Amino acid sequence: MTQVRIGIIGGSGLYRMEALKDVEEVRVETAFGDPSDALIVGNLDGVPVAFLARHGRHHQLLPTEVPYRANILAMKQLGVEYILSASAVGSLQAEIAPLDLVIPDQFIDRTFARPSTFFGNGLVGHVTFGDPFCPALSQLLAEAVSLAEIPEIKLHQGGTYVCMEGPAFSTKAESQLYRSWGAQIIGMTNLTEAKLAREAEIAYATLALVTDYDCWHPDHDSVTVEMVIANLHKNATNAQKVVRSAVGLLSDRWPESAAHEALRYALMTPPEHVPAETRQRLALLLQKYWG
């Protein structure tokens, strides 16, 4: 199978990368089912990458329905070591305005109806997740924003992303609660993806595109899909420029990441006590340590 080291996951409003050349649609089957869509393998300025539309190319999958495990495992099967994610988010703070960019560094997990681990079925593992985004990859993404020279776009480096279950947006009481917790942005997808990427030893960073003020701001209307889409259309081109320059930087540096060794001290169950079927299903993640 084609091998690529860089994966790109596009969220709401980013269903394809226009600058991708020599594209091939790869239907990847995984032990956790089919990914959201075919992976689009091609090259960005000569660098091989694999692109995946998180909700499917026609946006058919709810945040709860996205097959996150299959998506991450499909990336791993292609050889991906770094994932750049692009996501639409609401702002929970006045100084983070619609159309701004945020590179988050923390999460608060409010999801409750989706699998978020590869472990279980006789294999217990606990990965370190204190820094849920890869700091080196996030720093590189910030440099890519400067390199992309996007006029009048403000970048916020760092920030806490509240990951809610959805699909309905938050109530005002919830939105105020998250503000009181000091969180900066809100979305419905990234926590699950980042956790699974960590378990798969893939470095993960997010470029968050702010589309709205959720529903807490007294001077702005509550978020609607129409609002999100209108703002995404305005900055989807910017997102692609940033991702493109990030891929260029990444292919020069291939930074070290603690994520690449995340399973070294995470596996609790001795291999001889793990059911053969579970070992088989997770072979790609375990083979480095268990042969």
Ligand SMILES: CSC[C@H]1O[C@H](OP(=O)(O)O)[C@H](O)[C@@H]1O
């Ligand atoms: C269309 S608004 C809500 C939707 O947008 C975000 O998606 P993604 O993270 O894939 O860009 C948010 O998480 C919700 O899924």
Ligand SMILES: Nc1ncnc2[nH]cnc12
């Ligand atoms: N306000 C919001 N809440 C949750 N997810 C979002 N995605 C974009 N805006 C959002």
